[in-house]
Amino acid sequence: MKRTIIKIDEELCNGCGECVTGCHEGALQIIDGKAKLVNEVFCDGLGACIGDCPTGALTLEEREAEAFDEAAVEAHVSGKKKAPEVHFAPIHKGCPGSMARSFEKPAGTSMVSGSSELQQWPVQLHLLSPSAPYLRGSDLLLAADCTAFSVGDFHSKYLKGKKLAIACPKLDQGREIYINKLINMIDDNYLNTLTVMIMEVPCCSGLLQIAKEATASAIRKVPVKLIQVSVQGQVLREEWI
Template sequence: MSGCPGSRTIDFSEKTNQEGNDSGKRPSQLRQWPIQMHLVSPQAPYFQGKDVLLAADCTAFALGDFHKDYLKGKSIGIACPKLDSDQEVYVEKIKSLIDDAKINTLTVIIMQVPCCFGLAQIAKEGAEKASRKIPVKQVVVGLEGNILSEEWI
């Protein structure tokens, strides 16, 4: 494969079905690499027929149990609606995830700050452009790591 080795598609979902061990450490629930929306491919095997989490970059840092409560069992794409460029690509990727990868559900998790709602809008636009219809959930996280709302949109 050409390009950055860090962009190589890797599916390690078989290794993420573990629970904690005797030391109390909780294993990562990350199922794949890469995760940044500019780098993910809707054709990657870890998206096919799966539940997908589209997470604003800051959410994993705000939520103490992000892996356990939101990432477990899902494939992921991360993005920042304020800082990422060429976000129209994200709309097309979401459309492709729905129509081509035939994902089951899309959960969009964002922070409560106004710019973050742009990611939910991108997800809605991609879902509206798709020919298949799937459930889309929006989760809004407060600045102190509390869940402010969870709703199907």
């Protein structure tokens, strides 16, 4: 049958193993220093692993492939005694900017100016793994890129106590990837609430549509709050939807 399935560019793959942990179906494995699709029936073709790849080696293609087999995936995942071994040095080999980190403020420290409420890295939605441990059971702020530059008290009022994902619905590629990531965050990582913060400009409403499609498709239902701000930082609309 012809269907969408993952494609791996081995020239771009650096063997970092980020995609292996990002694939919940266990379809990917590092073999001889490169990511490999171990079995076509394990790949659902949703591309949730693409955003975990720091080099852009993963894409989706439509080709002849065996049908996705959910029962085979369940047996494969449950039958593994441990996660596939990924052989690489302790140093993060991918892009340093995509290395996952959680932040805890040491006692007695402060920022040069103001106080940052950022609790994790990375924050860009393409780089954010939907299975990241720090997202589990969290309240997620999905913010348009420009909001933090417009709202003076973004950190203290809106980011405090939340994990962060930023995106631009006009400039970013991979709308379906964003939707699938949010679905995985809701269903597999048990997001508690989702707050969508957008600008007043028309193109920014696309981020709200992404959130709506994801929450509508997710099995679990989570409360969604919309915050819309003007280009000068005034809150124009704030409500649960």
